[in-house]
Amino acid sequence: MDDVLNAVIAVDGAKVSFGAVRALDGVTLRVMPGECVGLVGHNGAGKSTIVSVINGGLTPHEGSVASDGERLDRYGINAARARGVRCVFQELSLCPNLSIVENTRIMHRHLGGFGWRRRAAKIIETCLDAVFPGHGIDSSRTVGDLSIAERQMVEIAMAFSDAGIAPRLVILDEPTSSLDASLARQMLDHVRRFIATGGSVIFISHILHEILETADRIIVMKDGRVVAERLAQGFDHHGLVEAMGTVAKEEPKQRSAREQSTAPLILSHQAKGLSFAARKGEIIGLAGLAGHGQTELLLALHAAQSGNWLPERDPRVTFVAGDRRLNGVFELWSILRNFSIASLGDLSRRGLILADEEQTKGADWKRRIEIRTPDMDNRVLSLSGGNQQKVLFARALATRAPVVLMDDPMRGVDVGTKQEVYAIIREEAARGRTFIWYSTEMDEVRLCDRVYVFREGRITTELAGDAVNETNIIAASFEGIAA
Amino acid sequence: MTPLLRLFGKPWIWSWLAAFIVWFLTIMVTLGASTLGLSQAALTFAAFSVIVGIGQMFVITLGPGNIDLSVPATMTLAGTVALKLMNVENGMILPGLLVSIVIGFVVGLGNYALIKALRIPPIIATLSMSFIVQSAAIWTNRGLRIKPPSVLAEFTTSHTLGVPNVAIVALLISLLAWFLLEKTIYGRWISAIGQSMPAARMAGIPVDGTRFVTYLFCAVLASVAGYLLACFSGGAALNMGSEYLLMSIAVVVIGGTAVAGGDSNVPGIWGASLFMFLVVSMLNTYGLGAGIRLIMTGLIIISVIMLAGGRRAGMR
């Protein structure tokens, strides 16, 4: 019982539903001072929803929130912030049109008064320096001009920053999804430092080793319920996956080196640095630190291979977006329409859409890739982030395009799904499809036949076969930096 | 959900409801004696708003910032040039129609060229274009009024089974528009572009081609409306389109099409067009002064959107 008295935040029996969807079905959860709680679960398990409850953005239909032993009846965003609850949301939530300093002003409501710019700059710079030493981000820059990784860094630093009310509980909802390994490392180290000074953290991630090494206690959620809760030592990777309810599959293995050099060349591009080429049936990885030109190459390949003026019967490339808000989902549409938009050419006759075939194909892919929804005619935004990502995958794979471009597409996708998708990719590649895959996760890069490593907008290294391993990639990523 | 409730969920129902109420209030002044006359007049004049409104709706569906302000000037140019070409000869009706369609093509082409090549926001590009088109109209005939060929004048002003012929034309165009939007790939494409242009591009949609066709379509519909209007009102005038600038936008948005793009709706255009005509008739019939009349029109528009818009927000 004194658990509750000491807890920074204690949620009791929270229930939330969105229409027919039970997002939370009686969740009880405590966060003690000086503790990092890991929160894992499949896509749509309700993690982000419990986050909304804790940060005051969502009032549970049933259940209560207490803090420091005091039950809070009128709990809201401002009450949460006053108690030092801070949040890094799953989707980036800075104002892209404002500078970093101005965003700091927005985040800290009580920062006003004469000379706030100077104070805000000091606050955010101090914090950036603390979390990401050597970050090189100028606080007067506009957020829209930053790369996605830089934005995520700013947002993380913002959550740890102190402008009067010190942060006591920082919630990190998949904060590392756009960070490369070294930046993620820096952040995790900072989390440990923060914990050591008595702060609390709720850490959500689908990258299980991060959770395992950083969290003190791990809570596993499934379908809106807490299904397991143990100290971190009580879990290993395998056990965690099992607790999440995914049938534990074997670790992704390096593909057996296939004889690829004889396959016909399907795509080549004169990028900066080494030239880029792809053969039929290859899985090609684009690696390197985040934001060093990988996405640009994908966009250039897409632009070069697809017309903007005339419709094409046989698309040559298709694209899986990572930044789904920006260039992925169509928010007004149903899941089905979001899925079918890229393959309408095959689902129509003389420009007329064949509704039945669309339905059938949609149902087929819903099953194949396990999109969690009662009805493909629901709006796409009713899906959790990971499930939206699956829809985008299905959209691309359902086309006949021989080349699939993937822009870090596994952001926010849970382990089970990832395994399924990896399997599909391998299967499709065996059938002759080419995948060009930018990823910030080493595990994924290792799945590739061949890897191009990027550094400052140019391809610096090409690795193939057995040479595709962590050591080589990291070495190539930092090549040229005085180390 | 019961069927009735579902009906109230449709964004277009409110404009229809408003049109009906206003219609009812107007005919009650004469205790129903004016029913037929008023209904026919409403259908006739709504037809022109419907035709230009549909074009405008396609453009607005392309997403925020997309709008075609060159509609009135295009109507004027098409009407004046076509009537000048036909020069009261019945044999020239088809060439006249063709020429007005070509004019629509050229204006649409110009609009999209400005938008695309010079990256000018559509609202400014089409405004600039409209000035040029208006000048061209002045230059070609300096306000000359030529009568339409008799067959055409007869056709546009008479009825078939009590329904005005222009309304039938507008209905056919509406059906075509509905079909395009709901059943074809093109309809999906413009809706997708309206929701997110980058996403549409990455989904392999030929974005430029689609937008181009849409601007063409809008300009062509405007020129056809100009052609019909000039014949209907017995000659083209240099200012004949000016009313349709606000009108074409108003009927689209009152009709329940999302102003933010991506979501369009054809029945609403009819409801809104009828409403816009009937509300002026009603206020005229009740003998209200211009000031009061304007205020009432504004308040009614706002109430319609409050009912419709508020509903949709709740539906989500």
Next chain:
Amino acid sequence: DTSAKKIALSNNYAGNSWRQAMLTSWGKVTGEAVKAGTVAAADPFTTAENQATEQAAQIQNMILQGYDAIVLNAASPTALNGAVKEACDAGITVVSFDGIVTEPCAWRIAVNFKEMGRSEVEYLSKKIPDGGNLLEIRGLAGVFVDDEISAGIHEGVKQFPQFKIVGSVHGDWAQDVAQKAVAGILPSLPDIVGVVTQGGDGYGAAQAIAATDRKMPIIIMGNREDELKWWKEQKDAKGYETMSVSIAPGVSTLAFWVAQQILDGKEVKKDLVVPFLRIDQDNLETNLANTQAGGVANVEYTQADAIKVIEQAK
């Protein structure tokens, strides 16, 4: 001697046949005057959007361009006063016509619009002594001319109380707008014997009424060629009678000559009046013959006409 003087025409609108006729007359008459060396230049300028603020800017530009006189058809009788005052202060002669300005330093060539409205009702009272219901078509709300003519019509109705205005719509002086407005109100109106108008809208009203099975009332016309032609057809077919009245677009040329006379040092009264141009049953054919297809019945003025008008005002 005004051979070195430059005159500008500031026009706020070119979008209808009346304004086009006005510009044509201006071009014709001043072109000859420039060729003859009477004045050095007579340039016409038109604003794009028919707005007082735009025209004010135009006048200010004319000041900068160094014109000696500005002939002005104003978008608003008062909203240009600031700009007109600035022109006067810069020593520029300002002559307004049709759309006149109230600024005292400017000259005004006015039409008695009130009388024009009143005379319409007076005419009807002669044709239909028993009186009856009237439909009024007004111009653009909030504009001076609209208010004046309408006031005149209501004065006329007071004078001839056998008439009653049962409906009033705004036709914006455009025939398609008038047609639409009339078609909308017509079904709810009782029988009407006459339609009082402001010009440019008679043909539209006729079209709207012809589309119903009502008896054609007497529609006062506004001197447009289409109106006159329709009247002629009706007259030939069934002896239809009406009258037509409006201001002649050629009044711009009178304003030009008045400006020239003032620049020449003539003493000219600030307020001049020109009669409106009225067409009746008997002179319909002559006027129709003189009117360009698609144009407006017109009178152009000479220097001598202007001198006569100036003399009469004294």
Next chain:
Amino acid sequence: MTFRLSSDAMRLAIPALSLTLLLAAVFWLQPRAMSYVGLNLLFNLAVPIALATIAQMIVMAVNDLDLSMGAFVSFVACVTATFLRDAPVIGVLILAGAIATYAALGVVIYLRNLPSIVVTLGMSFVWGGLAVLLLPAPGGQAPDWVRWLMTVKPPLAPMAIVASIVIALVAHLLVMRSSLGVLMRGIGGNQRSVERAGWSIVGARAAAYGLAGLFAVLAGIALVGLTTSADANIALRYTLLSIAGVILGGGEFIGGRVSPVGAVIGALTLTLAGSFLSFLRISPDWQIGAQGAILIIVLALRLMLNRLEKREKRR
């Protein structure tokens, strides 16, 4: 480190350059304009446009669009020329009420989740109707102090220039430097995150609309000061002009990207473009078309400079 132009500075540089080019062209065509009086004549009518443009810009900063700007400025002009002169207290009350109405509109649009375009379209009829009721025929007279304010001859620079600089400065402080300004632009950029930081969106939107209303009221008053009297249709073109001004000044329709100084420059550019045309003496038939052409040219210039700038940046 290489020198990097911030995107805000770039947003400004381009409109400023096009204004300079246009001004040079005007001076070349009409050297007489290069004087105290000449500059005042060129620019004094830009003052109310600049104010209206700022108002429109504030509405655009929160991702909305005000189609009633022209009608509202006309209405204010009518109030100024009648009540504000004859019964100043009532006049001030009416104008305060109008600003409050604007603020209320902001609240209603947000709370009911309405498209601002439609609501303001409706309001444009309402304001127009009120204006016609106030002044059925043109008339009224500017209060003396307003007239004085708009015709004052300050030393060194003419009123039009001084006023434009003051407007730009005040708007810049309000929109770009103050906390309220950051909040308003933040709403345009990402409303959800502003809400999550604990701000009241209703309050911020009310403030934005109220501020826009205030600037529009100032525009109406300034306009009457120049024209000396009002009519119900006097400023209808301000709706499109103000939108064009914001765009010319580097603002964008959505995303909260605006620039007050740019907006004022945009308004000046638009006014100047009109003068440039009348100095060119084009045939009457094509005078209207030329206004379109000049808009296109000025915007194309913007594109060209934009490209240059980008190339510069990439280097």
